[in-house]
Amino acid sequence: MSSRRTLKARPVASGRRWVVKVGSNMVCSGGPLLIRSWMLQLRSLKRQHGIEVIWVTSGAIASARERTGLSKKKSAxxxxxxxxSAIGQPLVMDLYNVALQSAGLLGAQVLLTYHDMASTHRRTNLQNTLEKLLSWDVIPILNENDAVATEEIKFGDNDSLSAKVATHLKADRLIILTDVDGLYDRDPxxxxxxxxxxxxxxxTLDHLRQTNSDGGSDRGTGGMYSKLLAARVAAQKGVETVLVRGDLPSILLRLAADEVVGTRIGRRLGKNLGKNLGKSLGKSLGKSLGKSFGKSLGRSR
Structure with missing residues (x-):
């Protein structure tokens, strides 16, 4: 059976646009099954909700380290x-290509450097390329080109890259899939x-000061600090950010249905989301009050 696909440009979309960023730890620990689940969800997002997605992935260096057995020291x-990075980029894309094909989708790898966003001319070229890919219903899969980037001219992490892409491509929402449930009021x-x-x-600056800027896993360079910084950048341009655990079942579809999950940063809540949030908080408050009442009753006995 032929896997050839005819590319036909469709009219400019009037629907929604998301930028979804996934970190190294999720890519490496989740592996092919999780990536396949995400790609199947992208297909449903497009068909059922009219949402087109620009995907930002990490995992090249981490994948190469696991394949070669080299040290995981960040100070390498x-x-x-x-x-x-040069070894890992094709390894990561192999995972995505298999997952995309199983979902009946086609992807395109786009490797970026800092100058691609800093230069007006190159940024315009990037925007034109991404818009054309989206018009063909091709999933752009972005990553920083660490094979040529130096410490002085790096985005720093893909959280920062995803925020810049979301603002320049006028996305409605930036979704950051991570290995924690969201932002907590203290370290869980x-x-x-x-x-x-x-x-x-x-x-706020207070939020950033209270967050460890040296966070991140052995596999990745980012942590909650870089995610909050990305959300701050996105919010300044009116883009909502959602920090959420990436391996939750059907997480992208649940977000499309405005289910309250993870942490939403920016934008006022709509009516439906406000109701859902109220229910969620009500349940949480009810459980807390129930536990508190139970403890008090136990003491009185």
Missing amino acids: PLAEKQAL RKDPRAQLIPHLKTV
């Missing part, structure tokens, strides 16, 4: 990181009383 020399690893924050109007 720049030349080693660049070489690992250290304090069991930590509560998930369902909505944050804006990211």
Whole structure:
């Protein structure tokens, strides 16, 4: 059976546009099954909700390290990181290509450097390329071109890259798929009383100061600090950001249905989302009050 696909440009979309960013830890730990699940959801987003997606992925260096068995030290020399990136980029794209094909979709790899966004001319070329790919219903899969980027001319992490792409491509929403449920009011690893924050109007300097800027896993360079910084950049241009666990079942479709999950940053809540958030908070508050009442009753006995 032929896998050839005819590309036909469609009229300029009047629907919604998302930028979805996924980190190294999710790509490497989730593997082919999780990536296939995401691609199947992209197909449903387009067909059922009219949402087109620009995908930003990490995982090249981490995938190369796992394949080669080289050290996972973040302090590795720049030349080693660049070489690992060159090994890892095709490994990551192989995962996406298999998943895309199983979903009946076609993807396109786009590797970026800092100058591609800093230069007006090159940024315009990038926008034109991405718009053309989207008009063909092709999924753009972006990553920083770490094989040639130097420490002085890097985005820093793909959280920053995704925020810049979301603002320049006029996305409605930036979705950051991570390995935690969202933003908490305190570190849930250290304090069991930590509560998930369902909505944050804006990211303030205080939020950034209270977050560890040296965070991130052994596989990735980002942490909650870089995600909040990206959300702050996006919010300044009117783009809502959602921080959410990426391996939750049908997570992208649930977000499309305005289910309250993860942490939403920016934009005022719509009526439906406000109702859903109220229900969610009501349940959470009810559980908390129930536990508190139960403890008090237990003491009185």
